[in-house]
Structure formats: structure tokens, C-alpha cells
Amino acid sequence: MALGSGRWPRRNRRLTIEECPVELDVDLLIGPRGVWAGTPVSGELQWGVNDTSIRFTLARDDDLRLTFAVEYAVEIDDAVEEVAEVIRFTTVVIGCGGLRHLFVCPRCGDRRKKLYVPPGRTRVGCRGCYDLTSLHHQRHDNRVAVLRRDPARLRPILQRPDEYSESERYLAMRAVVGE
Numbered sequence: 707m708a709l710g711s712g713r714w715p716r717r718n719r720r721l722t723i724e725e726c727p728v729e730l731d732v733d734l735l736i737g738p739r740g741v742w743a744g745t746p747v748s749g750e751l752q753w754g755v756n757d758t759s760i761r762f763t764l765a766r767d768d769d770l771r772l773t774f775a776v777e778y779a780v781e782i783d784d785a786v787e788e789v790a791e792v793i794r795f796t797t798v799v800i801g802c803g804g805l806r807h808l809f810v811c812p813r814c815g816d817r818r819k820k821l822y823v824p825p826g827r828t829r830v831g832c833r834g835c836y837d838l839t840s841l842h843h844q845r846h847d848n849r850v851a852v853l854r855r856d857p858a859r860l861r862p863i864l865q866r867p868d869e870y871s872e873s874e875r876y877l878a879m880r881a882v883v884g885e
């Protein structure tokens with residue numbers, strides 16, 4: 707399979723973010739508790755499902771833009787492949803004039819809080835690029851589908867919402883509006 711070609715074999719189910727061996731979270735990197743302290747830093751992080759070890763350097767490039775160079779190993783067809791990738795950041799202004807850093811997805815250029823390497827893939831990309839769903843949402847969707855199929859379970863939640871939890875009311879509402 708050609709790496710990085712953008713053509714992948716079709717799967718019968720969507721991958722979830724929970725099974726990605728690599729997950730990069732900008733909030734764990736930059737912020738009050740982040741590792742960025744204004745000077746180039748290098749080190750090693752354990753991120754993702756199996757605590758994949760990620761060697762990184764956080765520095766500024768020639769244009770003084772912050773970059774996050776990462777190196778990690780992924781298993782492809784029982785072989786270990788070393789991958790190196792440079793990820794850029796962008797900032798968005800948040801309330802009170804503060805700045806929030808976000809990753810720029812190296813594949814599509816979208817601004818993202820988290821980036822992933824799904825199982826069987828090598829490069830970093832965002833949820834949209836890899837069409838990732840999450841276990842949480844799948845469970846959620848299943849519960850909504852159950853309610854939609856079974857009016858006897860749905861009706862009492864709508865009729866006596868006070869007797870149900872907020873999440874049950876939310877699921878019932880989604881079952882009714884059909885999303």
C-alpha cells in the first residue's frame with residue numbers, strides 16, 4: 707500500500723478515536739500545564755491508546771512560527787515503521803484577549819485540538835480526514851436508535867421528564883428530532 711497516497715482500503719465500520727495508537731492533544735502540550743515554556747523543548751511523551759512513545763521538539767521555525775516535530779513508531783502489517791512529522795500551530799483569540807493554540811492538520815489544513823494516527827495508518831491526521839467516530843458517540847447513537855424503535859420506552863420520558871436524568875431526556879429529544 708502506498709503510504710500517504712490518500713487511498714485506503716474501505717472498511718466495513720468506522721474507526722474510533724479510542725483505538726488510535728497515537729493521539730496528540732494540544733491542550734496537554736501548550737497551556738498552564740503544558741510543556742511549552744517559550745524556549746525550544748525536546749522530550750518524550752506517552753500519548754494514545756497504548757501510551758505510544760512520541761519523541762518531540764517544540765520550537766520556532768525561521769518565520770518564528772511554532773512547530774511541533776514528532777517522531778513515533780507504528781506497526782503496519784507486523785512491521786514497525788518509524789514516522790517523522792512536523793505539525794504547525796495556529797492561534798485563535800478567545801475571551802478576554804487570550805490566545806488559544808490549535809494544531810493545523812497536516813493533511814487537510816483544518817484547525818484541530820486533537821490529531822490522530824489510526825491503527826494501520828502512519829501519518830497524523832484529524833478526525834475528519836480519517837472519518838473517525840468515537841465509542842462514546844456510537845453508544846449514544848445506539849441508545850437513541852433503541853428509543854426511536856420503541857415508543858413505549860420513549861413516551862414516558864417525554865411525558866414525565868422530571869422523573870428522568872438529563873442524559874435520558876437528551877437521548878429522548880434526539881430520538882424525537884431524528885438526528
Ligand SMILES: [Zn+2]
Nearest residue numbers: 811814832835
Ligand atoms: Zn484533517
